[in-house]
Amino acid sequence: MTLLPGAIPPPHGALEVQMVGITKRFGAFTALDDVSLHVRPGSFHALLGENGAGKSTLVKCLVGYHPPDQGQILVGGREHDIRTPHDAHALGVGMVYQHFTLVPSMTVAENLVMARDAVPGIIRWREERERLHAFLKTVPFKLELDAPVSSLAAGEKQKVEIVKLLYLQRRFMILDEPTSVLTPQEANEMLGMLRDMVREGRISVLVITHKFREVMAFADRVSVLRRGRLAGEGEVADLDPERLAEMMIGRREAGATPTRRIAGNGKGDVKLAIRGLTVNDDAGMKAVDVERLEVHGGEIVGIAGVSGNGQRQLVEALVGQRPREGGEVHVHGEPFAARRSEMRRHRVFALPEEPLRNACVPGLSVAENMALRRFDRAPLSRGSWVNWGTLRREAVRLIGEYQVKTRGPLAPIRTLSGGNVQRAVLARELSEEVSVLIVANPVFGLDFAAVADIHDRILAARDRGAAVLLVSEDLDELLELSDRIVVMFDGHLVHETPIDAVDTGVIGRAMAGHVSASAH
Amino acid sequence: MAPQAITLGPVPAATPGPSPSGRLRGAAEAVLIPLGALVVAMLLFGLFILLIGKSPLEVYGFIYKGGFSTSFAWQNTLARAAPLILTALCVALPAQAGLIIIGGEGALVLGGLASAVAGYQIGLSGASPAVVQVFMALAAMVAGGAWIAIGGALRHFRGVNETISSLLLTYIALALFNHFVEGPLRDPASLNKPSTMPIGEANMVGMLPDLDVHWGLVYGVVFCVIAFVLVRYSTPGFALRIVGGNVRAARLVGLPVGVLLIGSCVLGGAAAGLAGMAEVAAVHGAANASLIAGYGYAGILVAFIARHNPLAIIPVAILLGGINASGGMLQRRLDLPDATVLVLQGIAFMTILASETLYGRFRLFQSGPQK
Incomplete structure (x- = not known):
């Protein structure tokens, strides 16, 4: 294992990670706003939040996928500048992704050896296997080393991913919604084993989830993100699902929704x-x-x-x-x-999500896209023939009425900004x-x-x-x-x-x- | 560059209408980029010619001479262009719906076979040549259309890649063709070259007046013009372009996607089938192995160079026809193998495909400020 110059790896066992005042912007959008997170060594920490709350962004800052704009990251009590996933690996921080990163056609053993930071040019399989067997005795997971990964169930693949991180001597493990592909039994088994290893002080775990049940049953501490901000944190023992839900989606007094308009x-x-x-x-x-x-x-x-x-x-x-x-x-x-x-x-009309993908033909013009509903009816067509003059005049009218910003009715709709694509679709779907x-x-x-x-x-x-x-x-x-x-x-x-x-x-x-x- | 940069589908036809400078720039881009790709192909082919120790200029001179210099050369060229126009439509029409069909060869031979059978059987009844020819054309279009429709249907109902299936269907079509021509439908009198029963001299389609070019060329040109008008100006043509541009949007507005997809395959297959009929009725007089001349494959190249625009197919097919026609002269005069022109075609195909990534990249062709 290579180390960053100047970095002193804490000898063994669970790592401590502190993230202080992390801010991350993408263009004008602030994904994380002054978020702090403290995962104590040997703890099972849950990160809870709705979609888009910034959970994934936060851990991606930690594993070096996109370094934060502001804030510090302390691993093992020392500040580190984590710029790439490689930096994170060198510190012992590893991540299990939602989507598996195993090669399906290779066996478990091959996948484990392949993942090493430095794979020798010639692999001595006998030695490797002996080392793997010795290593597997130290983990609570049972794995069939010679099974091809493609033959494994989702839960088993997840275990291989976790074992892989242990094998690579990661001592801080991040899991991104690890149970989304598992049955409840598989999820319990896997989270239980992780918790046991945490109890033994071998690793610290940070789990991204939106399942309260898992937080309540397995985690020691929880941090809740909401819209890029830390909405709350605490010992799980002091919290209940109601309180967590409140943190996750915000507290509103019954009936007091001030921005609400007149009811239907x-x-x-x-x-x-x-x-x-x-x-x-x-x-x-x-x-x-x-x-x-x-x-x-x-x-x-x-x-x-x-x-x-x-x-x-x-x-x-x-x-x-x-x-x-x-x-x-x-x-x-x-x-x-x-x-x-x-x-x-x-x-019946529709405004689907991602309008350019779902409701428009990107290569066709704004005028043509605005006519998708009506092009085969008078006045936009006569018999089986499209009446291009009327079609274009209709489009010009709608562009004005719905304030679509475009170079003109003949510009391809993919040249428009997202808001203007949606306005063009609105014009088409709501003008009748x-x-x-x-x-x-x-x-x-x-x-x-x-x-x-x-x-x-x-x-x-x-x-x-x-x-x-x-x-x-x-x-x-x-x-x-x-x-x-x-x-x-x-x-x-x-x-x-x-x-x-x-x-x-x-x-x-x-x-x-x-x-x-x-x-x- | 976004992954969808290499769109093998058709260029969405611009809305007819003004904004003259914009349209002019768009048209210039659509002409100059393929032309530039062809120039690059000629340079590469020139290198190839140098490698085998001949003069590229001399070769290009003979290609011009053999394809386009004399009226005899032109007749030769046009005769070869006729089936190419129709087989190119077999690619270009499904391409409007976003499909890449490369099975025109199969539709052509089966169309030829069907027309030969229809011509012989109806000829026996003593119908007039015009009636015989109409039925031959219908039989060919039905056979070709049905054949390509299989590819479209497999794609729509079973999710099978239509490019692969149409290619593989071609091999089945050739096997069927050979089976029938050499077996059940063989004319016992055809000894060295197994053929179906001849349709008879009287039922043959004649030559164009004052030209040694058969009527197949006219079929092709008429088919292209009709296809162009349908795609550009009719409501089903517009619907087809919506399906080809984004099938999710087409479903959202309730268009009958399956009907349009398979319909475009039927039309394209009918064009290729008609090419087979023209070869039978104007050239060979019966269905035999001469139909298997690679027109279906060359048509793919034509359609791609023409960027699936039905009108652009006509000049491109003539260009390709001329290059093919000059193959014999290269062989005789320069002692180059017959396949030399195929090398040129292959290189041209690669440069054309590569040039697809260049659209929208030259500021010269962009009208107005880009967002």
Whole structure:
């Protein structure tokens, strides 16, 4: 193992890590704002927070992927300038990533030897194997050295990743949502073994998670991030899930949501109805299992949830970008299969997330993109022929009305900024009468002016009687816009509440998979 | 450079309409970049010629002479360009929907086979030559269209890569073709060169007036113009470009993606099938191994140089046809192997593909300030 010049490695056992006043900016966006974190030697520390709270950014500062703009990092009590992952490795800091970094076609033994910092040109396998066997006796994990990694279950791969870090003599281990791919049993086993090694004083562990259960059951201390700031920290023994949820999503007095606008005009008819809808993800696993959801005219139903709980697949299935496995979707009481004719008849529109990827043809012009809904109807076409003059004039009108900043109607839409792409899509989707509007993360990555504008237009559509389904990872956005909030966890709708009775603690726990019976 | 820099799909056709300087710059880019790539290809080919000890200038001189100097050379060139235009459409039309289909050779031979069978059978009934030819063309287009549609359907329903499947389907098509021509459909009178029953001299498609070029060239040009107008100005053509540009957006607005994908394959396959019919009805009089001349593969090159623009296919096919036509002269005059022109084609293909990364990189071609 090579060492940084001047660095004195603490001899053995668990490392202490302190991060003091860490600030990290990406352009104008402040990802971390004066965050401090102290992981004591031989402790099991949890880092909790919603998506985008800055958890990953913080540990990436620690392992040298992007060094912080301000602040100090102390490893083993000494300040170190960690510029590259190699620097971090030399100090004994290692990380297990969400996605496996093993070579599937190679055996466990080969993967372990390969990962060494200095692999000799010629590998003496006999010696290596003897060393591996001796090493494996010292760890609580059982591994089949000759099994190809591709034959291992996800939990076993995770173990190999952890063993790899131990083998590489990392004494501070960071795990980024290590249980997201594991069954609950596998997760318990793995976290339990890690905790045992922490108890023995061999390693310190920092686990990124959003599962309260794991924090409560395994961690000694917890730090909570919210929007790039430290929202709270403490001994797990002194905390309960409610308090954690409060830290994670912020404390709001019931009913006191000052930025909230006027509520929807009560219940109209049911416009969008979902029954027993099941949808698979790309890997063919069930991602959505929604028993029942109804959206009335004149209301916004917000779907809250930590990302990756099926919201994306739900939206894709509703707008026709993903096949449905089972169940029914009705609009105005009629079956809705997301065909063009049905969308037109029922006036169904959508503002999907990442509009350039989901709602636009990047290489086509702004004018053409604005015509995607209407190009095959008069007045934009005559019979089977596109009426380019009218199409362009329509676009010029919409560009003015929605204040889309573009070089002109013929500029390719990919040359526009994110906010202006979204405005162009809004112009297309909201310029006609809207009955049902499906919206997903509509303001992700946009500046304040664009956010306010887009929110106003969604509210205006609701006030004109549209039924709006709003999926967002930003709970504040949901609290501001929705008339009713539903929480999605693991593909199911697990909690529902009218906006007047919102309890953010309950919502936070539901988002983290804790549903109390009293939630309904 | 973003990973999507190498887009093998079509250039989205610009919206027809003004902003004259912008359009002019765009058009200049679309012409000058492939032209520059061809010049680079000629330089590289020149090096190759030097390596084998000949003079590049002399070679290029003979290519010009053999392809474009005399009216005889032009006739030779145009006769070779005719099938290339149609097989290039077999690449360019599915490309509008974002597919890369390279199975035109298979559609061509099966189209030729179908037309030979139809021509013989309907000819037996004593129908007039015009009727026979119409049915031959229909049979060829149905066969070619259905063949390429397999690739499109495999892609749409099963997620099979259409480039690979269409290429492999070509081998199946050639095997089927050989099986039928040498087996069940063989004319017993064809001894040395197994062929299907001849369609008969009376049913052959004739030559263009005052030219020693058959009507296949006209089929190709008409097909190109129709394809261009459909893609540019019709609503299904616009829908096709939406699918090709971003299939997620196409689904979002409810377009029938499968119908459009497979439909573009059917149209492209029909074009290649028609090329087979023209070869049978205007040149060979029956389906035999002469149909397997590599037109389907050369059409891929034509479509890529033309950047899948149906109108640009016509001049590019003529250029390629001329280079092919000069192969014989290079062989006779310079004692160069017949395959020399294939080397040039191969180099040109590589430089054209490489040049795809250059679009949007020259400030000269950008109108107005970039965001």
